Amino acid sequence: MERVLARLCDIVGARATGAAGVRADHGRSEAYHAARPPDLVVFPETTQEVAAIVALCRDLRLPLVPFGAGTSLEGNTAAPHGGVCLDMGRMDRVLAVNAEDMDVRVQPGITRKQLNAQLRDTGLFFPIDPGADASIGGMTSTRASGTMAVRYGTMKDNVLALEVVLADGRVIRTARRARKSAAGYDLTRLFVGAEGTLGVITEVTLKLHPQPDAISSAVCAFPDLKAAVDTAIAIIQSGVPVARIELLDAVMIQGINLHARLDLPEMPHLFFEFHGSRAYAAEQAETAQALAGEFGGLGFQWATTTEERSRLWHARDNTLYAGLALRPGARALITDVCVPISRLAECLVATAADIAETGLIAPVVGHVGDGNFHLLVLLDPESPEEMARARAFNDRLVLRALALDGTCTGEHGIGLGKMDFLALELGEAVDVMRAVKGALDPLGLMNPGKIFRPTPSSDGEQP
């Protein structure tokens, strides 16, 4: 590795290292998976440097793992086969804001909060909010979504074009800047959600949205999960373009009461946000409030000031820490599934019964408008037995979601954690993914060991 490091330093100067601390920082994440550090970490500053690094890794047959903010939840940036970690954090510039076209071109290392800070005076914003302050490149690669997806879509819907360094070191652009195109295969969407297994993203062109004139937020308690889900279904069917509609179960409410010093009744809640003109945001809120009443909602609590609203959504955004507050010293197995919304209540109720049987604490938070929910299974970090129980529970959860025509992951990606579930979910379609992988990365060097287990290929060696 000494010699590899010297070659990397030829490309990036002092911005490459094999230091144990830096390697360790890039091997762990917020995921429950064991840390898998890379052999070397390099901090490129330009597309040309990335291309040179990729070409070098290809020549040396070294695995290459792109790394953003390290906030992914399925070990997506771990380095199970070692190799070189490309930390994209220094490529964090806004390259062009096109206000009339409502788009922006950025480098992948910029985080969503950094981006929105730089957009503040344009009247535009980038809405996708997965909670963590993830990097745009990482969000693109994981096909991230989060609380605002019900209104603004996921990364799939908000990436206009990408610049990508291919496995052979060539640099391509996947699309022009037109708002739509019917010109050939949708390469943009091929790289969105590919978790760095097909190439390294070096630029992202994103759609932006007008900052709403008015934002209003509310919380509403419900007697049970089904009442909350039925309310969400009715609101969406009514055509109200709710900006956020988040479900928190009674256990999670306990957690955020503890962590964010709120004082909500310990029952399932929906958190709402409405965007629009002043009149339209009010109209949406009225419709939602009336529908919540019909389904047994126990009254809207409005967050009328900006401060109250921030406190509420800050509490929601920090449910990871709020959940952990329920069992001091615990770590969490974090997982997510997504089902058709008509099956969501059924899935949640069965899951609650299952978790009760495990004897573990596992608060739930969900993007209910999409049928997507997360569980944080709280574990004693010293107890392999608890981890085994949690993993068995996770297996049952995913099988339950698949049985309801759902997916093994709504937004965290496959990473290391869900490779076997992917095959259960999509069957022979996974062979098509493998064929695409083999065509674009015949040596299997791009983030190997993610999405699907490597299989021997006639086209090249696998690490």
Add this chain to the structure above:
Amino acid sequence: MERVLARLCDIVGARATGAAGVRADHGRSEAYHAARPPDLVVFPETTQEVAAIVALCRDLRLPLVPFGAGTSLEGNTAAPHGGVCLDMGRMDRVLAVNAEDMDVRVQPGITRKQLNAQLRDTGLFFPIDPGADASIGGMTSTRASGTMAVRYGTMKDNVLALEVVLADGRVIRTARRARKSAAGYDLTRLFVGAEGTLGVITEVTLKLHPQPDAISSAVCAFPDLKAAVDTAIAIIQSGVPVARIELLDAVMIQGINLHARLDLPEMPHLFFEFHGSRAYAAEQAETAQALAGEFGGLGFQWATTTEERSRLWHARDNTLYAGLALRPGARALITDVCVPISRLAECLVATAADIAETGLIAPVVGHVGDGNFHLLVLLDPESPEEMARARAFNDRLVLRALALDGTCTGEHGIGLGKMDFLALELGEAVDVMRAVKGALDPLGLMNPGKIFRPTPSSDGEQP
């Protein structure tokens, strides 16, 4: 071909033919390209039949061209290499409506109007409207969009999952029915817009949308194209979710006055439609009207009754025929490009000057909210010289759009007509498309000669 026909009849009984009339019907389209009939036409009724036909064609090394309603505009369903045309028209059933989930699973041969007729009582509708009564499978394969895309997105945004018969006869599903997923590569989007070159779509699961409580429509004349475009930009930046905003130039207004017996001033116009609650549709219309006034709009003309509204949008939907009315006996070279909206006025003005120099008549209609516009270049069908002039004009149009960071086609697809432009637009990215094509269709039998020109491949023969 006699023997091939016999083998096809083993699969589908009498639903296969080599009759000259049927072949001719499947070789022509609304495109300006020369008719290229297939050798045989087969009318499958089930996925199993499609899979058997695909496997047969593979064994016999015969090209295979899927065919929907024949309304595509770039020769996308022509058979330049002969072979078997799969007419999907008999696979036209609605398989499942999931009203709570706002989705529907259909066979690909159903047309959008047939689908909406069957959805009428559900409170839901499928909004994508390319004008023609295209089939859902064809719209999926062409990544169609049309007048409502500015509000509801394109096919890319509205297809949840596909069933596809691969080139080797295997049947896959690209996704489950969850509203979103981060599970592996986005195979759904890979097949959306692939023009049948990667497989045959046999089922489509579509997102549906709530029928709006209120719809209002208006037209507004503008002194010039730039004023109309600036109005559209301002409306979209204001956050008004306009359902349709269509630009028609003065020449196209002449045509629809003739064809639809309207009496609009012969100036550039915007046609508007607003969807929402009664109050919100009215609010949107007020905002749009005020902005149009700021940019020199000459007053909104409201279509208040359902009848007036239908007449207006019927006129818009029939711009092909309206355009042809301007030169009786003509046929049209129809083309489309799409540019960032900030460059649209510039592109339109330069294009108008260019068309004036050619001495041809070419009305313009555009989905101005997306920066996408169409030209119908009206031609004497007996004059190769006019066709040559029109083709040269089309070349310049596309190069102009590309120079403005636009795309060679916003919604018609590449088909036969824009293969060379695709390479100019995306450069080496086209090699990635070819690699994907080679991986999924190594024999090059799926709709060959579309999207990119076949190149000899080491993996297999090319027809």
